[in-house]
Amino acid sequence: MTSEGAEAVDSDGVEPGTVRPGGRTARVREAVLRAAGDALVEHGFDGLDLADVARRAEVGKTTVYRRWSSPAGLVADLLTDMAEQSLPRTDTGSxxxxxxxxxxxxxxxxxxxxxxxxxxxxxAAAACDPRTAEALHRFYAVRIGEWSGCVEAAVGRGELPAGTDPGEVIAAVSAPLYYRLLASGAPLDEEVADRAADAAAAAARAGVFVR
Known part of the structure; x- marks a missing residue:
């Protein structure tokens, strides 16, 4: 994985990967992030090379090095884009x-x-690269924050005890699903999803997540 000596900040003094790149419209960013995702899937973080990403995206290497500076900066912006593209939370009233x-x-x-x-x-990249880990933490903080509203609404309706920590409830839903993905290798399907959700809801009703 190489970055060919790119600077840690861009010409405006902004750390790459923390804001949308300016200038040449969102098309360049979209093409580069798509190419970065493809390269990550194929080669992993250790094989992520900015020159290769530029080639895949049909974008000049200088543009990629200037805007993202390093593989970690590219992954950070990829996570930002993934958070932006995520579907909004459901609000069923239950x-x-x-x-x-x-x-x-x-x-x-x-x-x-x-x-x-x-x-x-x-x-996997976050496990060995602090900057990628920070970006991953921001990504999940955004997603948990977006879905916390359903827990707050449930507290307001009297479904859950006052003082229930919304973020902990949402994290409890996804934790067993990521365990299956990363540790056990057990199947993931809607039945498993519903069971994880029901377990988190039961624990929340019992006051497990009261601060």
Missing amino acids: LAEDLRANARLVVRTLTDPRQGPLFMAVI
């Missing part, structure tokens, strides 16, 4: 159904032929 929708979305993502391997590659 905690159980909202959490099931969340769990099923996670399963669909992790079993998608492209998204699944991409997440695996990003998670």
Whole structure:
């Protein structure tokens, strides 16, 4: 994995991968991030090379080095884009159904032929690269924040005890699903998703997640 001596910040003093690149429209960013995702799926983080990404995206190497500076910066922006493209949370008026929708979305993502391997590659990269880990943490903080509203609404309706930590409830839904993906290798399907959601809902009702 190489970065060919690119600078850590761009000409505006902004760390690459933390904001949308300016200038040449979103088409360049879209092409580069698509190419980066393809390269990650094929070669993993250790094989992610900015020159190769530029070639795949049919973009000048200088543009890629200037805007993203390093493979870690590219992955950070890829995660930002993935968060931006994620579907909005479901609002059914029922905690159980909202959490099931969340769990099923996670399963669909992790079993998608492209998204699944991409997440695996990003998670593996985060285990050995601090900047990628920070980007991954931001990604999940955004997603958990978006879905926390269904827990807050459930507290407001009296479905859950006051003081329930919304983020902990949402994390409890997806945790067993990622365990299956990364550790056990057990199948992921809607039945598994519903079971994870129901378990998190039952624990929340019992006050397990009260701060």
